[in-house]
Amino acid sequence: MPGRVFITGIGIISAIGDNVAETLTSLIIGKSGIGKNTHIESQYKEIFPVGEVNKGDHELAGVLGINDIREYTRTSLLGMIAAKEALSDAGLTDISKAGTGLISATSVGGMHRSEMFYKDFLNNHSKGRLMNIIHHECGDSTEKIADILGVKDFVSTVSTACSSSANSIMAGARLIKNGKLQRVIAGGTDSLTLFTINGFNSLMILDKNKCRPFDDTRSGLNLGEGAGFVVLESEEMVIKSGKKPYCELKGYGNACDAYHQTASSPEGNGAYLAMKKALDMSSLKESDIDYINVHGTGTQNNDLSEGKAMLRLFNGKVPPFSSTKAYTGHTLGASGGIEAVISVLAMKENILFPGLHFTTPIKELGMIPVITVQTNCKVNHVLSNSFGFGGNNSSLIFSQS
Amino acid sequence: MNVYINGIGCISPQSSTDGGLFSGDIKTYEGEFLQCIDPDYKLYIPPTMARRAGRIIKMGAAAARICLHDADLAMPGAIITGTGMGCIEDTENFLTEIILNDEKMLAPTAFIQSTHNTAAAQIAILLGCNNYNMTYVHRGFSFESALVDSMMQVDQGESENILTGGLDEMTPGMFAISRRLGIFRNSCSGHSALFTKKASGSIAGEGAAFFLLDGQQTSSSYCRLEAVEMLYKPDDEKEITGKILKLLKDHSLRIEDIDLVISGVNGDERFDGIYSSVLAPFKNCRLAYYKHLCGEYHTSSAFAVWLAAMILKKNQVPSFLLAHGDISTPPANVLIYNHYLGSNHTFILLRKC
Numbered sequence: 001m002p003g004r005v006f007i008t009g010i011g012i013i014s015a016i017g018d019n020v021a022e023t024l025t026s027l028i029i030g031k032s033g034i035g036k037n038t039h040i041e042s043q044y045k046e047i048f049p050v051g052e053v054n055k056g057d058h059e060l061a062g063v064l065g066i067n068d069i070r071e072y073t074r075t076s077l078l079g080m081i082a083a084k085e086a087l088s089d090a091g092l093t094d095i096s097k098a099g100t101g102l103i104s105a106t107s108v109g110g111m112h113r114s115e116m117f118y119k120d121f122l123n124n125h126s127k128g129r130l131m132n133i134i135h136h137e138c139g140d141s142t143e144k145i146a147d148i149l150g151v152k153d154f155v156s157t158v159s160t161a162c163s164s165s166a167n168s169i170m171a172g173a174r175l176i177k178n179g180k181l182q183r184v185i186a187g188g189t190d191s192l193t194l195f196t197i198n199g200f201n202s203l204m205i206l207d208k209n210k211c212r213p214f215d216d217t218r219s220g221l222n223l224g225e226g227a228g229f230v231v232l233e234s235e236e237m238v239i240k241s242g243k244k245p246y247c248e249l250k251g252y253g254n255a256c257d258a259y260h261q262t263a264s265s266p267e268g269n270g271a272y273l274a275m276k277k278a279l280d281m282s283s284l285k286e287s288d289i290d291y292i293n294v295h296g297t298g299t300q301n302n303d304l305s306e307g308k309a310m311l312r313l314f315n316g317k318v319p320p321f322s323s324t325k326a327y328t329g330h331t332l333g334a335s336g337g338i339e340a341v342i343s344v345l346a347m348k349e350n351i352l353f354p355g356l357h358f359t360t361p362i363k364e365l366g367m368i369p370v371i372t373v374q375t376n377c378k379v380n381h382v383l384s385n386s387f388g389f390g391g392n393n394s395s396l397i398f399s400q401s
Numbered sequence: 402m403n404v405y406i407n408g409i410g411c412i413s414p415q416s417s418t419d420g421g422l423f424s425g426d427i428k429t430y431e432g433e434f435l436q437c438i439d440p441d442y443k444l445y446i447p448p449t450m451a452r453r454a455g456r457i458i459k460m461g462a463a464a465a466r467i468c469l470h471d472a473d474l475a476m477p478g479a480i481i482t483g484t485g486m487g488c489i490e491d492t493e494n495f496l497t498e499i500i501l502n503d504e505k506m507l508a509p510t511a512f513i514q515s516t517h518n519t520a521a522a523q524i525a526i527l528l529g530c531n532n533y534n535m536t537y538v539h540r541g542f543s544f545e546s547a548l549v550d551s552m553m554q555v556d557q558g559e560s561e562n563i564l565t566g567g568l569d570e571m572t573p574g575m576f577a578i579s580r581r582l583g584i585f586r587n588s589c590s591g592h593s594a595l596f597t598k599k600a601s602g603s604i605a606g607e608g609a610a611f612f613l614l615d616g617q618q619t620s621s622s623y624c625r626l627e628a629v630e631m632l633y634k635p636d637d638e639k640e641i642t643g644k645i646l647k648l649l650k651d652h653s654l655r656i657e658d659i660d661l662v663i664s665g666v667n668g669d670e671r672f673d674g675i676y677s678s679v680l681a682p683f684k685n686c687r688l689a690y691y692k693h694l695c696g697e698y699h700t701s702s703a704f705a706v707w708l709a710a711m712i713l714k715k716n717q718v719p720s721f722l723l724a725h726g727d728i729s730t731p732p733a734n735v736l737i738y739n740h741y742l743g744s745n746h747t748f749i750l751l752r753k754c
Contacts (some may be wrong), residue, residue, distance in 0.1 A: 159517035199512035256534035390522025
């Protein structure tokens with residue numbers, strides 16, 4: 001396929017920082033954002049730790065200069081902050097001169113507010129404040145982001161559970177490669193909700209302690225919230241502006257495990273296929289990959305099947321890898337965007353970020369992640385994995401440009 | 402760009418699975434919303450799925466199966482869906498359980514099935530399809546986003562063919578909320594009066610329509626999918642008309658070449674005016690409606706594409722579309738224009754092949 005796609009801007013907000021600079025500092029000093037849940041009223045508030053963004057809704061709105069927050073869900077506010085940072089990081093002030101799109105992703109959209117509505121609505125369909133339900137749709141946060149950025153040429157939303165924002169980046173790249181757009185702001189946003197806390201708890205995959213991805217004693221994930229966006233631009237735009245991009249999005253692949261709605265196939269077939277597709281598209285060799293930011297949720301099922309797929313693809317010689325979910329928590333529809341930003345940072349700074357809380361390799365795998373921060377590495381090619389419900393598996397490859 | 406519709410499958414409030422609608426069997430509704438006619442699901446999906454899955458998943462899986470059968474294809478190169486609201490029934494069920502059981506001892510089934518990509522995933526599991534699997538969820542752009550992604554992949558040879566669908570379900574809860582929000586009418590005197598008795602709000606509907614999009618034309622192709630465009634929050638109606646005229650120009654068509662316009666007019670007096678002013682240059686074209694047949698929902702344009710594909714293959718404009726103008730000559734170029742509450746405008750161009 002013709003056309004190259006570059007990343008020229010990044011923006012992020014999560015439990016480890018409100019912007020790129022704070023995120024980088026936390027990653028380097030190994031500071032996890034997992035802690036007590038303070039803003040979701042749940043029976044499990046004291047039981048399951050979460051990766052919460054350090055600001056309340058009013059404070060987030062304040063960052064954006066918004067006074068009346070009724071129109072904005074937490075999902076929207078998080079997305080607006082990260083997408084704005086990405087756009088300004090790319091040095092873009094007037095986006096109207098070249099075809100610019102926004103593809104955002106979310107798994108539960110405005111659910112946090114819908115839950116408030118539903119309590120009153122359940123027993124009486126004429127009750128419940130409508131202001132809390134009109135933002136339920138996934139498209140709501142995307143349109144809020146589009147409007148604050150002034151994006152008009154293409155606006156859409158992806159929702160494929162936990163691989164959502166890796167897929168939005170893929171969709172954005174395809175639009176550029178096909179010449180439909182010159183520039184796409186792509187990523188995703190999700191806030192913590194009662195719905196997802198209870199959902200993952202009903203599946204018995206939430207850890208009461210801090211999650212331990214790829215550790216033999218792992219016993220589940222920690223939920224998180226946040227948003228991560230990248231600015232994708234065509235080669236033509238990069239040449240025209242003369243700016244140095246962070247990197248090239250050299251490969252991407254999506255495959256369906258087609259095994260079970262929530263469980264991964266034992267051999268991680270979908271994960272293998274997604275990584276293989278991305279690698280084939282990039283024309284790189286397995287040995288070219290310097291670092292893998294794994295999906296690594298910390299559940300028994302994911303880490304084992306993802307590990308098996310990696311061993312298979314890399315023929316036993318797996319490159320340095322880590323999961324950064326022990327820092328941010330699993331941010332669901334935002335995780336692909338958040339981890340794309342982290343992958344770009346690894347490459348820009350030539351640093352490998354460690355997986356936290358690791359002590360013992362998984363018996364069946366014997367794989368050891370990066371466990372201390374590695375500086376002065378040459379990080380030329382990074383593979384980032386995002387896997388979701390429905391066996392929706394996606395991989396992205398970022399390369400130094 | 403050569404993209405052909407080589408198979409179709411549609412579950413709707415009309416007899417769309419058995420040829421009934423095009424033989425003149427129009428289902429009339431006097432109730433508050435138009436609900437899909439359930440086929441015998443056991444013909445298309447395993448009994449456990451027919452029992453356990455939410456309606457939208459069953460509707461989607463059955464429509465997908467019908468479509469693949471129609472195209473005589475076992476394994477599509479990709480599965481791409483668009484849904485405005487996703488699995489609302491399961492979402493409501495899980496929310497209800499959380500509240501009623503005070504967050505304790507919850508069964509995971511409703512949560513598992515509540516994600517927006519459940520139908521696309523379940524279709525992949527049914528088929529054993531490991532290929533690209535994607536779901537777009539943007540209000541009135543949901544189905545069109547799926548079409549755009551599909552067309553790019555077929556055009557670039559990323560995939561030879563793609564199973565693409567638009568699907569949404571309506572539930573009593575969502576209906577109640579939407580009505581309070583003014584999206585649907587407070588009283589409904591039946592779907593047949595939708596365009597004659599103007600009021601604030603439309604009537605509710607639902608549906609699942611799937612298409613097998615292929616880069617190769619076959620002897621049984623329905624039509625060519627020529628172009629899909631979206632317009633987000635246009636400044637005014639002039640901008641919308643401009644977008645349509647540019648679309649025609651890009652495809653070397655003149656206004657008079659469009660011989661059927663299928664409009665998304667839905668009886669909502671607050672927004673229907675947009676259709677008449679935007680489509681003013683098409684005053685000599687035949688103009689047809691479709692929402693009296695399927696109701697209003699985020700992916701209703703998928704039902705319109707199904708109608709257009711049938712019309713282009715059967716070489717007839719059926720009278721049930723309430724078209725203005727002479728319906729005796731078969732159309733060659735069909736334009737579908739729909740908008741969602743005035744903010745998401747979409748244009749789909751289909752041509753005879």
